[in-house]
Amino acid sequence: MxxxxxxxxxxxxxxxxxxxxxxxxxxxxxxxxxxxxxxxxxxxxxxxxxxxxxxxxxxxxxxxxxxxxxxxxxxxxxxxxxxxxxxxxxxxxxxxxxxxxxxxxxENLDPSDRYMRELVENVRGCLPLGLDRSGRMVALVKVRCYDVARFNCYHLGRLQHMLFEAFFDDVELQIAGGVAIIDCDGATMGHFVCFKLSDIRNFMDCLVHALPVRVKEVHIVRLPRIGQALGNLVLSFAAEELRKRIFFHASMDEVLKCVDQDLLPVEYGGKSCPEEITDNLKRRLADKxxxxxxxxxxxxxxxxxxxxxxxxxxxxxxxxxxxx
The missing domain is CATH 1.10.8 (Helicase, Ruva Protein; domain 3)
Known part of the structure; x- marks a missing residue:
């Protein structure tokens, strides 16, 4: 990392x-x-x-x-x-x-908050994988890991921004930017209806105009048909420059042509251990x-x-x- x-x-x-x-x-x-x-x-x-x-x-x-x-x-x-x-x-x-x-x-992006702690330690739906060969920070989001009956869109939004802020001071991320892999395999209708229209619109506006991050690539994988409307909304709210960096893939095999496979967890054919990634993340959040x-x-x-x-x-x- x-x-x-x-x-x-x-x-x-x-x-x-x-x-x-x-x-x-x-x-x-x-x-x-x-x-x-x-x-x-x-x-x-x-x-x-x-x-x-x-x-x-x-x-x-x-x-x-x-x-x-x-x-x-x-x-x-x-x-x-x-x-x-x-x-x-x-x-x-x-x-x-x-x-x-x-x-x-x-506000209150506190790693010791019980929801944030549970999301990081037990859910493990967002894993920072480290730097690829181009020096970019790569993160994996596994949508299916989030229990939408327990966690609402605001929990997930706060988690995402807590992780952003925990890495924003990294010189490597500031310079080379980040790559996100969003695995939608196993996602349900509940995952796609928990976000309001204004949430999506405002988040995309914040991402483009207010968050100091260089988004290099976003790979959305195995998006089910029930989520395609949300995917189209995301694209409609994204600036043209960002739209060019969002890619949809039918399988992880397609993604592997774009990212370093070794960075991925073993379940994806990589060499990373999710438990080790989580332990490193917990230490970073405690320090930050x-x-x-x-x-x-x-x-x-x-x-x-x-x-x-x-x-x-x-x-x-x-x-x-x-x-x-």
Whole structure:
């Protein structure tokens, strides 16, 4: 698995204008240096200068009240937007707004929460597999593992975003991006009707415009006929650039032409052990817990940006809704 950043919450702050910023010596690992230069245009000089500009902008922004300004956090946005500083600023504003507007998805991403703990330790429906030969982070989602009678779409959404945040500071993911394999074999009608239309629309909008992640490929495998309508909806809400990176496959054999088989669990013909993956993930989440909870202390004035997301008049985006 990716090595991780090594940054701990004790070294982090949400002071948007600290008296002293941390050092910027976060150069890419040798394995990703060429990717950073060729795909992002990243150089040591450009990285340092872009961080300076982004920090100055945050410090004087009239609506941002509290925000992480450490280099790894800000590099998420700079790298996701290939060092277009203005685009990174827009994404950061959307990210901060998104976290407050859809608190049910993004707040209290606590690995010790009983539902999150059960989903990680027992359900094992989302497995981070590690880096492929292109340096990209690969994750496997097994839809059938989720008991929709026990877990609703908000549990699953929070799990997904907790895992996102647990890996967002990884330099390798920031630079090379991620690949998702979504195995729909064994999925039932319940899996496809648990998401409301506005949930899908807003999640896709967040993925494209607010989440600082480079989505390289999404492989959806063995989607049953009952799920095709949902698949079409996802595509209709995706931006054109993302649509080009979403692929549908009738079998895992087709997927194996696109991903490194050795990364997959043994049940898929690979060499990875699900128990070992889960143990590694549990350790990472425990190490990241304080950093994950620190995110809730960031704050932006939401009103100027609330119009960026459409919300149903029927209340299907509920603020602070209890899911316990």
């Amino acid at each position: 990716a090595s991780g950043s090594g940054v701990t919450a004790t070294a982090l702050s949400v002071d948007k204008c600290p008296s002293r910023y941390e050092a910027n010596d976060i150069s890419p690992p040798e394995s990703h240096r060429t990717i950073a230069l060729q795909e992002l245009g990243e150089t040591d000089v450009r990285r340092v200068e872009s961080l300076r500009l982004l920090r100055e902008w945050i410090a004087t922004h009239p609506h941002i009240r509290r925000c992480r300004t450490d280099a790894l956090f800000l590099l998420r946005f700079l790298r996701a937007r290939a060092y277009d500083v203005q685009a990174a600023q827009t994404t950061l504003v959307r990210y901060l707004t998104m976290r407050q507007l859809f608190r049910i998805w993004y 817990r304080d950093t994950l909870l620190l995110l809730d202390r960031m704050e932006i004035e939401v009103e100027p940006y609330a119009h960026l997301w459409r919300q149903s008049d029927e209340g299907d985006v509920e603020f602070g809704m209890e899911i316990d």
